[in-house]
Every structure is written in C-alpha cells, then in structure tokens.
Amino acid sequence: MTFQWSTPVRFSDVDHAGIVYFPRFFHLFHLAFEELWRARIGPAAYSELIDRDRIGFPAVKAECEFKAPLRFGDTAEIEVSVTRLGGKSITFRYRVHRAAAGERPRQLAAEGHVVCAVVDLERFVATPVPDRVTAMLADLIET
Amino acid sequence: MTFQWSTPVRFSDVDHAGIVYFPRFFHLFHLAFEELWRARIGPAAYSELIDRDRIGFPAVKAECEFKAPLRFGDTAEIEVSVTRLGGKSITFRYRVHRAAAGERPRQLAAEGHVVCAVVDLERFVATPVPDRVTAMLADLIET
Amino acid sequence: MTFQWSTPVRFSDVDHAGIVYFPRFFHLFHLAFEELWRARIGPAAYSELIDRDRIGFPAVKAECEFKAPLRFGDTAEIEVSVTRLGGKSITFRYRVHRAAAGERPRQLAAEGHVVCAVVDLERFVATPVPDRVTAMLADLIET
Amino acid sequence: MTFQWSTPVRFSDVDHAGIVYFPRFFHLFHLAFEELWRARIGPAAYSELIDRDRIGFPAVKAECEFKAPLRFGDTAEIEVSVTRLGGKSITFRYRVHRAAAGERPRQLAAEGHVVCAVVDLERFVATPVPDRVTAMLADLIET
Numbered sequence: 393m394t395f396q397w398s399t400p401v402r403f404s405d406v407d408h409a410g411i412v413y414f415p416r417f418f419h420l421f422h423l424a425f426e427e428l429w430r431a432r433i434g435p436a437a438y439s440e441l442i443d444r445d446r447i448g449f450p451a452v453k454a455e456c457e458f459k460a461p462l463r464f465g466d467t468a469e470i471e472v473s474v475t476r477l478g479g480k481s482i483t484f485r486y487r488v489h490r491a492a493a494g495e496r497p498r499q500l501a502a503e504g505h506v507v508c509a510v511v512d513l514e515r516f517v518a519t520p521v522p523d524r525v526t527a528m529l530a531d532l533i534e535t
Numbered sequence: 536m537t538f539q540w541s542t543p544v545r546f547s548d549v550d551h552a553g554i555v556y557f558p559r560f561f562h563l564f565h566l567a568f569e570e571l572w573r574a575r576i577g578p579a580a581y582s583e584l585i586d587r588d589r590i591g592f593p594a595v596k597a598e599c600e601f602k603a604p605l606r607f608g609d610t611a612e613i614e615v616s617v618t619r620l621g622g623k624s625i626t627f628r629y630r631v632h633r634a635a636a637g638e639r640p641r642q643l644a645a646e647g648h649v650v651c652a653v654v655d656l657e658r659f660v661a662t663p664v665p666d667r668v669t670a671m672l673a674d675l676i677e678t
Numbered sequence: 679m680t681f682q683w684s685t686p687v688r689f690s691d692v693d694h695a696g697i698v699y700f701p702r703f704f705h706l707f708h709l710a711f712e713e714l715w716r717a718r719i720g721p722a723a724y725s726e727l728i729d730r731d732r733i734g735f736p737a738v739k740a741e742c743e744f745k746a747p748l749r750f751g752d753t754a755e756i757e758v759s760v761t762r763l764g765g766k767s768i769t770f771r772y773r774v775h776r777a778a779a780g781e782r783p784r785q786l787a788a789e790g791h792v793v794c795a796v797v798d799l800e801r802f803v804a805t806p807v808p809d810r811v812t813a814m815l816a817d818l819i820e821t
Numbered sequence: 822m823t824f825q826w827s828t829p830v831r832f833s834d835v836d837h838a839g840i841v842y843f844p845r846f847f848h849l850f851h852l853a854f855e856e857l858w859r860a861r862i863g864p865a866a867y868s869e870l871i872d873r874d875r876i877g878f879p880a881v882k883a884e885c886e887f888k889a890p891l892r893f894g895d896t897a898e899i900e901v902s903v904t905r906l907g908g909k910s911i912t913f914r915y916r917v918h919r920a921a922a923g924e925r926p927r928q929l930a931a932e933g934h935v936v937c938a939v940v941d942l943e944r945f946v947a948t949p950v951p952d953r954v955t956a957m958l959a960d961l962i963e964t
C-alpha cells in the first residue's frame with residue numbers, strides 16, 4: 393500500500409528552463425511526508441513530535457532519478473511507501489507521477505528515496521522510532 | 536463574496552525566528568490566486584492564458600500588514616476578493632486567517648493587496664482584461 | 679548614505695512567465711538586510727541577536743512597487759536605507775536596480791519599504807531597539 | 822582542482838527543526854553551478870546558453886549524504902568538481918563544508934552528485950556537450 397497526495401505544480405516551482413527546478417522534487421517529497429502525518433494522526437501531529445517530544449527526522453541521505461519534466465499546468469501525484477523501517481532510521485520511497493489535463497496515461501516524472509534518522513533534537517543523537525510512528529507506517533512497508 | 540482556499544503551513548515556510556517568513560505571505564497570496572483559476576476555469580487555465588494567449592498578470596504593487604505570526608502546525612485560510620477591476624489592471628485583496636487545531640476563533644494573520652497589470656507578454660505592454668477573466672472575477676468584486 | 683549589496687538573479691528566482699516571481703523581491707530585501715548585519719557587525723551577528731538576546735525584527739508591514747521585470751542573467755543591485763528609526767520599530771527602504779551585462783544605465787526594478795517591530799521573542803511583545811542596532815543604522819537614516 | 826564558492830546560510834533556509842531544510846542543499850549545489858558559469862565565462866553565460874543556444878542541463882539523477890546540520894549563522898563553503906564528462910552528460914560532485922565564526926576546523930556538512938543531461942531544449946532530447954563547456958570544466962575533472 394502507498395500513501396498518495398497530489399498538488400498542482402506551482403507558478404514559482406519552475407526555473408528559467410521552464411521545468412520544475414530539480415531541488416523542488418525533494419520539497420514535493422517532504423510535502424507528501426507532511427501530509428502523511430496530517431492524514432493519519434492530525435493537523436498538528438508532526439509539529440507536536442518536534443516541539444513537545446523534541447524528536448525529528450533529519451535526512452541522512454536522499455536521492456532521486458528524474459524521468460520526465462514537470463511543467464506549470466501539470467499536477468504532481470506523489471506516492472509514499474517505506475522500504476526500510478529500522479530501529480533508529482526509516483527509508484521512504486517517493487514516486488512522482490505527472491498528470492496533465494486531457495492526457496492519459498499519467499507518466500512517471502521522478503522516483504527517489506530519503507533515509508531519515510530519528511533524532512533527539514536536544515542532543516542531535518539517534519533515538520528509537522516512536523511507537524506511534526511505527527504504527528502509522530505499518531501498512532506502507534514494502535514487502 | 537470571497538474565494539477561499541486553505542493550506543497547512545509547511546515545514547519549510549518558517550524562518551530562523553520560528554514564524555512564517557514574511558515574503559512567504561505574498562507566496563500564499565499567489566497560491567490562492569492560482570487556486571482561483573483552477574477552481575473556476577480548470578487545472579490548466581492560468582498556464583494556457585500565459586502560454587497560448589501570451590497574457591500575464593505581473594504585480595505592479597503589493598502590500599501586506601502582518602497582524603499575527605503563523606507557525607508550523609497552523610493552517611492558513613486565505614480569502615480572495617477584488618477591490619478594483621480596471622480596464623488594464625486588477626487589484627486583489629487577500630486576507631489570511633490562522634486556524635490552529637483546538638483553538639477558536641480563528642485569528643487574522645495578515646491582510647494585503649496586490650495590483651496586477653494585464654500584460655501582453657510578447658511586448659510586455661498593458662492589454663485589456665480578457666472577457667473570461669472579467670467573468671471569472673465578477674462575483675468577487677467588493678461593493 | 680545607503681548600504682549596498684548585489685546578487686545575480688538565480689535560476690530558480692523566476693516564475694512561469696520568465697520574470698522574477700514578485701514575492702522574491704521581498705526575499706531580496708531580506709537578503710540585503712542580512713548582509714547589512716554581516717558587513718557591519720559580523721557573520722553571526724543577526725543569529726546571535728535572535729538566539730542569545732532573543733530579540734527579533736518581524737515585519738509588521740511591507741510594500742513594494744515593481745517598476746521593471748528582472749530576469750535570469752540580470753544582476754540585482756539593492757540599496758538599503760532607514761526612513762524611520764522609532765523607539766520600538768524601524769522602517770527600512772529598499773531599492774532594487776537591474777544591471778544587465780553590456781547595458782547602461784542600470785534601471786530601477788523595484789522600490790519598497792518594510793516596517794519591522796523590535797520584539798522580545800520569548801513573549802512576542804515590542805521591546806526597545808538595542809543600542810548596537812541604533813549605532814549600526816545611524817548613517818543609513820534618510821534626512 | 823575544484824571550483825569553490827561560499828554563501829552564508831540564509832534566514833529562510835532553515836526549517837521548523839532549526840536546521841537547513843534538506844532540499845536546500847540541492848539548491849546550494851545549483852547556486853555553486855551558476856557561480857561556476859559566472860566566474861569562468863561571464864554573468865550572462867548560462868542564460869545565453871539556454872536562451873540563445875537553447876541548450877540546458879536538466880538533472881537526471883541527484884543524490885546527497887547529509888553529514889552534519891547547517892544552521893543560520895553558519896557559512897556554507899561549496900566545492901564543485903566533475904567526476905565524469907561524458908558525450909551527452911556530465912556528473913558533478915559537490916561538497917558542502919560548514920564554517921562557523923570562531924570555530925576550527927570546518928566540518929563536512931554534505932556531499933552529493935548531480936548527473937546532468939545535455940539537452941536541446943526545443944525538442945528535449947540529448948545533445949553533445951558544447952565545446953566551451955568542455956573547456957570550462959577541463960581542470961575540474963577528477964583523476
């Protein structure tokens with residue numbers, strides 16, 4: 393199973409070549425990650441983890457292959473899954489499909505992974521994945 | 536009548552002081568403007584105006600008063616109206632309310648105006664407001 | 679006297695119309711403000727004010743008139759001055775000139791003002807302008 | 822040999838966890854790439870390649886390992902080299918060091934690679950690396 397979230401490409405997402413600026417794909421990944429928290433726990437879920445529990449998920453590695461350009465007017469459909477749920481780190485997989493008005497089928501625009509450490513933000517050291525996060529991600533783990 | 540659109544404050548919207556970076560409010564204004572086009576004409580409406588008709592709406596003046604900070608975890612509820620629909624320019628009014636989980640009532644976070652010229656993008660000179668734009672905005676004009 | 683700082687327009691500063699996205703001008707204003715601190719007090723000056731002294735300068739009002747578009751390949755030359763140094767607020771004036779390779783004279787691209795409150799970040803209430811800030815800005819006050 | 826360029830971490834580069842938002846590292850990579858063009862050919866060099874010659878360098882793959890967080894107040898020192906100069910693609914290596922006022926030695930914050938295709942922007946198909954680009958990069962190729 394994957395978590396899915398869509399967003400229009402924004403007027404300011406493009407660069408001078410007229411396509412989505414490649415660092416913005418990693419931003420799209422993060423938006424989908426934020427939406428996963430909102431959808432499954434609640435609107436303030438991720439901010440509470442950080443502010444109250446002082447736990448964060450800094451990226452330790454990120455990579456992406458860009459398959460097709462996205463342009464203003466397109467919609468980005470993002471799928472999130474988990475390829476590894478470790479004791480103190482989590483690897484997310486993101487796939488971005490391009491959907492354009494009047495076109496079928498949609499097209500794979502980008503695919504990438506982000507490895508996040510689970511970190512005690514006070515000391516910036518690794519800490520175990522909280523139970524509610526394990527529960528939140530259980531059905532997204534790829535088999 | 537106003538057009539309304541909401542978005543969560545994003546993880547990257549804040550600055551080092553922990554509140555939404557003030558230039559981002561103008562970005563929120565533009566996102567609501569983009570959503571107005573999507574909702575009323577269609578997903579590719581504004582990109583078609585620019586790419587096919589070569590008409591754009593560059594800002595000639597923008598201003599905003601910031602009333603209360605927005606933070607990650609808040610939702611920004613944005614209202615769009617039109618305070619002036621001229622022959623070759625349009626003035627939009629934007630109000631951003633802060634909605635926070637479990638808090639009532641919501642709070643006015645920012646209020647601003649953006650004056651847009653209607654411009655022939657080939658020559659970068661003013662051109663009349665297209666009829667379908669006048670129609671799209673008719674019920675948003677403040678009286 | 680004005681404080682001056684220049685930056686190339688960046689590949690990602692433009693929008694789908696091919697000109698600098700208007701909210702980015704307010705970002706340019708802020709970059710020049712950050713550089714003012716660096717140039718006059720030191721590289722960590724503004725972060726120390728916020729982190730150690732817990733004083734910040736949130737914008738309470740910002741406005742800008744856009745006179746000419748900036749494009750990728752141009753250089754933005756920014757001038758900072760102070761139009762009002764109050765007890766608990768400061769009004770900055772920013773002018774952005776466009777300089778393009780091989781073109782003379784440069785052109786005024788945008789002019790705006792940002793009113794900043796001086797704020798105790800712990801309680802988010804107004805606090806007096808610190809003496810070193812008054813000293814830093816003295817020669818930038820317009821007469 | 823490497824090309825080197827430095828920038829202060831910006832007030833808006835950080836996220837709600839108080840560290841540079843990870844997608845911004847890829848933006849830092851691109852800024853250094855833009856500065857390489859400016860330093861070696863001229864201020865409008867990369868825009869001319871795109872606008873006049875209609876050649877661009879879209880990323881086809883990007884990856885980064887994040888070693889240490891960057892914060893507002895730090896300076897990012899970026900090194901660019903070339904690990905592969907192919908017929909129709911180029912692989913750049915970027916290393917970002919964190920330099921903080923009063924601290925020695927500086928620290929490796931991130932290291933990554935970006936594989937760029939060389940593309941005819943009219944048809945969005947691969948095209949040979951232009952000679953002046955090969956010349957510009959010659960001394961940056963790792964051996």
